[in-house]
Amino acid sequence: MNDKMELTPLTERFVLHFGEMGSRWGVNRTVGQIYALLFIAPEPLNADEIAETLGFSRSNVSMGMKELMSWRLARLLHRPGDRREYFEAPKDIWEIFRTLAEEKRKREIEPTLSMLRDALLEIPQTDNERHAQARMREMHELIEMATVWFDEVQRLSPETLEGLMRLGAKVQKVLGFTDKLRGKD
Amino acid sequence: MNDKMELTPLTERFVLHFGEMGSRWGVNRTVGQIYALLFIAPEPLNADEIAETLGFSRSNVSMGMKELMSWRLARLLHRPGDRREYFEAPKDIWEIFRTLAEEKRKREIEPTLSMLRDALLEIPQTDNERHAQARMREMHELIEMATVWFDEVQRLSPETLEGLMRLGAKVQKVLGFTDKLRGKD
DNA sequence: ATGAAGTTTCAAAAATTTCTGAAACTATAG
DNA sequence: CTATAGTTTCAGAAATTTTTGAAACTTCAT
Numbered sequence: 001m002n003d004k005m006e007l008t009p010l011t012e013r014f015v016l017h018f019g020e021m022g023s024r025w026g027v028n029r030t031v032g033q034i035y036a037l038l039f040i041a042p043e044p045l046n047a048d049e050i051a052e053t054l055g056f057s058r059s060n061v062s063m064g065m066k067e068l069m070s071w072r073l074a075r076l077l078h079r080p081g082d083r084r085e086y087f088e089a090p091k092d093i094w095e096i097f098r099t100l101a102e103e104k105r106k107r108e109i110e111p112t113l114s115m116l117r118d119a120l121l122e123i124p125q126t127d128n129e130r131h132a133q134a135r136m137r138e139m140h141e142l143i144e145m146a147t148v149w150f151d152e153v154q155r156l157s158p159e160t161l162e163g164l165m166r167l168g169a170k171v172q173k174v175l176g177f178t179d180k181l182r183g184k185d
Numbered sequence: 186m187n188d189k190m191e192l193t194p195l196t197e198r199f200v201l202h203f204g205e206m207g208s209r210w211g212v213n214r215t216v217g218q219i220y221a222l223l224f225i226a227p228e229p230l231n232a233d234e235i236a237e238t239l240g241f242s243r244s245n246v247s248m249g250m251k252e253l254m255s256w257r258l259a260r261l262l263h264r265p266g267d268r269r270e271y272f273e274a275p276k277d278i279w280e281i282f283r284t285l286a287e288e289k290r291k292r293e294i295e296p297t298l299s300m301l302r303d304a305l306l307e308i309p310q311t312d313n314e315r316h317a318q319a320r321m322r323e324m325h326e327l328i329e330m331a332t333v334w335f336d337e338v339q340r341l342s343p344e345t346l347e348g349l350m351r352l353g354a355k356v357q358k359v360l361g362f363t364d365k366l367r368g369k370d
Numbered sequence: 371a372t373g374a375a376g377t378t379t380c381a382a383a384a385a386t387t388t389c390t391g392a393a394a395c396t397a398t399a400g
Numbered sequence: 401c402t403a404t405a406g407t408t409t410c411a412g413a414a415a416t417t418t419t420t421g422a423a424a425c426t427t428c429a430t
Contacts, residue, residue: 021296024293116200270407
């Protein structure tokens with residue numbers, strides 16, 4: 001009934017790799033493999049096809065899809081005359097890049113920023129606290145600056161961004177030169 | 186004997202936060218907490234002080250330090266007339282930022298790049314494989330470009346970088362404007 | 371309303387990761 | 401060389417995370 005999308009050695013390697021890397025990227029094996037599969041699939045897949053292809057239980061796939069959707073790395077769609085839910089990965093790789101950056105920021109950076117903001121409001125009571133707070137302030141400033149900057153870069157269109165990156169090498173040369181003149185690095 | 190560096194509510198909150206976030210950042214609670222403690226400590230600490238302050242076993246701290254050193258987020262030093270090993274976190278927050286980016290790239294990006302390079306050398310046997318490979322090529326190109334660019338940015342001195350980031354807002358406005366003229370986003 | 375097709379939830383099993391204490395190891399002072 | 405202060409390793413215990421199957425739920429066509 002379900003066309004278990006066959007994995008060739010080539011595609012299997014890709015899928016397994018994403019499964020293994022998953023833990024380093026903060027998702028589990030199931031989620032990593034599902035994403036990889038959707039990424040290379042020429043057509044949207046339904047949950048049963050995914051489960052069968054990857055050899056996971058149906059419920060595991062359901063959990064995994066929930067997680068992938070929360071990362072906005074998969075979207076849901078329906079085919080006319082078919083009640084099942086189909087999934088696909090966003091096609092545009094720049095869009096994926098942005099989405100990922102946004103989500104990572106929300107989950108991995110924002111909570112820390114807000115903890116730091118709170119901590120910086122307290123009145124330090126001892127020398128140690130004063131020192132600790134000064135360090136926290138440095139950290140806060142760097143993160144804030146980096147995220148503001150990243151925001152701005154992110155708002156650029158892929159074309160512009162691509163251009164900027166290609167330009168990067170040149171900018172770097174000039175700046176690297178002035179750095180040397182000023183005796184830094 | 187060991188001056189268990191007392192944690193005040195302020196510093197404790199910081200340390201516990203890093204412990205909790207650890208898992209999202211790819212390290213365990215112990216490692217997260219140790220790093221936070223070293224980061225705000227006004228003086229280098231020895232392993233026993235760390236273990237006592239945080240309430241971890243001595244061996245757990247030993248493992249944690251090994252991991253932190255492998256991330257280059259802690260360095261070892263000795264005090265005259267004291268045989269114990271002392272640890273401190275790098276002070277310069279820009280340096281930390283770079284180190285982290287380098288290590289993350291080595292662990293989270295390079296393996297994928299090399300898998301992709303291999304996969305792209307294969308001759309696709311079917312339509313599905315041809316499609317999969319095309320997707321992989323897109324992914325490979327994006328990652329490659331992003332890392333090359335990041336490399337370059339990373340080579341800049343903190344001062345230059347800081348200046349560039351502050352400049353960012355202006356660049357963005359100009360570019361955003363041209364984008365609009367060209368009808369992109 | 372009923373039932374068939376599909377999806378989600380959830381408690382428990384399986385797997386993995388983290389943490390510990392004891393033993394092994396290392397280096398140095400005497 | 402020996403005793404001691406310190407560090408690392410490692411096998412098992414504890415904790416956490418992942419995965420599953422069965423039951424509950426939802427939706428829609430009849």
